[in-house]
Amino acid sequence: MQRAELVQAFVLHRRPWEDNGSIIELFTATHGRLSAFARGVRGTKAKLAGVLQPFVPLLVSWAGRGEAPRLIHAEIDHATLPASPLPPARMMSAWYCSELVLALTARHDPQPELFACYRGVLEGLRTDARQEKVLRLYEKRLLEILGYGIAGLEEARFDDPEELERLRPVLKARMTQCLEGRDLRTRDVAISLKQFERSWQGH
Known part of the structure; x- marks a missing residue:
């Protein structure tokens, strides 16, 4: 079983998984890029909904077997958090x-x-x-x-x-x-941007 504690990371992309979960694509300082399954991170009562946002420095922990472990903790990395958000x-x-x-x-x-x-x-x-x-x-x-x-x-x-x-x-x-002919996911990017803006306005 692989396990990592409080690794610096950014959210690159996320997509829905099951009723209230997400598959989070993370870019980490020590393990490169990885996918992690996260339960209970969607919805108005989800504690991590406002944490797992793009362009925000995070500290994340995960555990599990295989290519995609389970995200068990995430918090904002206040030591490296910029004074102002991205315009x-x-x-x-x-x-x-x-x-x-x-x-x-x-x-x-x-x-x-x-x-x-x-x-x-x-x-x-x-x-x-x-x-x-x-x-x-x-x-x-x-x-x-x-x-x-x-x-x-x-x-x-x-x-x-x-x-x-x-x-x-x-x-x-x-x-x-x-x-090599792969298109950047501009449509997904636009949708994610709208979701991020709605989430930001709600905080």
């Missing part, structure tokens, strides 16, 4: 960053460097007015970490708007190649 106008960009992790990583493959990169891009989307720069830097770094880096970008000037215009199609082409 609504940046939500879709943050979902895009999460979708890339979902699409390009394997389950149970520890990626501590990518976890730090993901945390960093969320912070950048919260605080940096230059959204385009934040996203392109994230794409570049993600590709490098996963072994798909593009030669010649070491000296790229991401602060230069004209340089960003040149880099966008280059990064997009490599990302498309890595995705």
